[in-house]
Amino acid sequence: MKPFLAVLVLAFGVVLPANAQNQGVTTTLLDQLIRVATICMSTYAGGFCLAPNGIRKVADITNTATDVHGWILRDDNEKEIIVVFRGTLSLENYNSDTNYTLANFDTYPDCTGCQVHGGYYLLWSSIYENVQSLIQDQVSSYPDYGLVIAGHSLGGSLAALAAAQFSSTFDNITVYTMGEPRTGNPAFAAFINNVYKTSSPSTTRFYRCTHTDDGVPHVPPQSDGYLHHGLEYYTVDPTDTGTTYICGDDTTECNGKYNTSGINVAHLTYFGRTVIIGAKCV
Ligand SMILES: *[C@@H]1O[C@H](CO)[C@@H](O)[C@H](O)[C@H]1NC(C)=O
Numbered sequence: 001m002k003p004f005l006a007v008l009v010l011a012f013g014v015v016l017p018a019n020a021q022n023q024g025v026t027t028t029l030l031d032q033l034i035r036v037a038t039i040c041m042s043t044y045a046g047g048f049c050l051a052p053n054g055i056r057k058v059a060d061i062t063n064t065a066t067d068v069h070g071w072i073l074r075d076d077n078e079k080e081i082i083v084v085f086r087g088t089l090s091l092e093n094y095n096s097d098t099n100y101t102l103a104n105f106d107t108y109p110d111c112t113g114c115q116v117h118g119g120y121y122l123l124w125s126s127i128y129e130n131v132q133s134l135i136q137d138q139v140s141s142y143p144d145y146g147l148v149i150a151g152h153s154l155g156g157s158l159a160a161l162a163a164a165q166f167s168s169t170f171d172n173i174t175v176y177t178m179g180e181p182r183t184g185n186p187a188f189a190a191f192i193n194n195v196y197k198t199s200s201p202s203t204t205r206f207y208r209c210t211h212t213d214d215g216v217p218h219v220p221p222q223s224d225g226y227l228h229h230g231l232e233y234y235t236v237d238p239t240d241t242g243t244t245y246i247c248g249d250d251t252t253e254c255n256g257k258y259n260t261s262g263i264n265v266a267h268l269t270y271f272g273r274t275v276i277i278g279a280k281c282v
């Protein structure tokens with residue numbers, strides 16, 4: 001290899017072709033995915049009362065009219081401000097899930113031509129200003145901390161909307177979603193791919209995780225004008241570095257090879273962590 005090319009490859013890593021499937025992730029990344037899955041699944045315990053690993057709850061994100069729930073957390077050991085959104089838990093949430101009408105992403109016009117899931121857009125527009133000011137408070141007090149945005153299911157789509165919305169507002173953002181439905185149109189997917197550098201596992205800041213035949217990432221269908229952004233981190237059981245695969249944008253390999261649709265058993269567990277519903281706060 002010519003030295004110039006070698007430098008390019010070192011700098012940018014290996015670009016992943018659309019339908020490729022790279023097997024394996026590092027222990028460091030897997031540990032982080034397990035940690036974030038624990039946080040995501042804890043959002044279903046009322047009021048985020050089971051915050052794992054001594055993570056501090058800083059503020060609640062709530063809108064009772066749209067029944068949306070999220071939390072601002074802080075991990076002083078890892079130096080992270082964490083924003084996490086809860087997934088579907090009510091009939092009202094379910095009605096949001098199934099509103100596939102594409103809405104213009106008017107809260108963030110810099111995302112040119114972007115249209116997003118109409119049900120989730122109504123939730124997002126009811127909270128985004130509040131979320132931004134809550135994050136700003138933390139970032140002002142802890143300027144050297146990273147910002148993590150995460151969520152499972154409906155919460156994953158809210159995390160993707162937050163990731164786009166705040167892409168030019170805050171630095172050092174990393175995004176993790178688990179069982180994220182398709183969130184927007186091809187322009188939205190391209191925007192995320194560009195801003196979060198998803199063309200390669202060595203540059204990506206967006207980890208869209210899927211689990212075996214989870215049916216939720218299959219909706220809304222591409223035929224309704226939706227497309228997934230990358231990179232897909234597809235995980236099969238048992239959870240391990242070697243059972244986690246990295247896949248291109250909206251491929252028919254990996255999770256896309258199954259013929260499932262909507263919530264199923266695989267949707268409820270990610271990286272060995274299961275949705276915690278009805279846990280009592282102690
Ligand atoms: C579905 O979403 C669209 C776009 O956000 C919105 O205009 C419409 O009111 C929603 N429909 C229902 C039944 O909530």
Ligand SMILES: *[C@@H]1O[C@H](CO)[C@@H](O)[C@H](O)[C@H]1NC(C)=O
Nearest residue numbers: 078079080144145146147172
């Ligand atoms: C970015 O965030 C990570 C934690 O997520 C932190 O360790 C790192 O120091 C931050 N980098 C900068 C430049 O602030």
Ligand SMILES: *[C@@H]1O[C@H](CO)[C@@H](O)[C@H](O)[C@H]1NC(C)=O
Nearest residue numbers: 218252256257258259260261
């Ligand atoms: C997927 O499942 C649906 C409903 O069970 C069925 O109608 C369809 O033919 C299946 N498609 C494939 C490709 O197996």
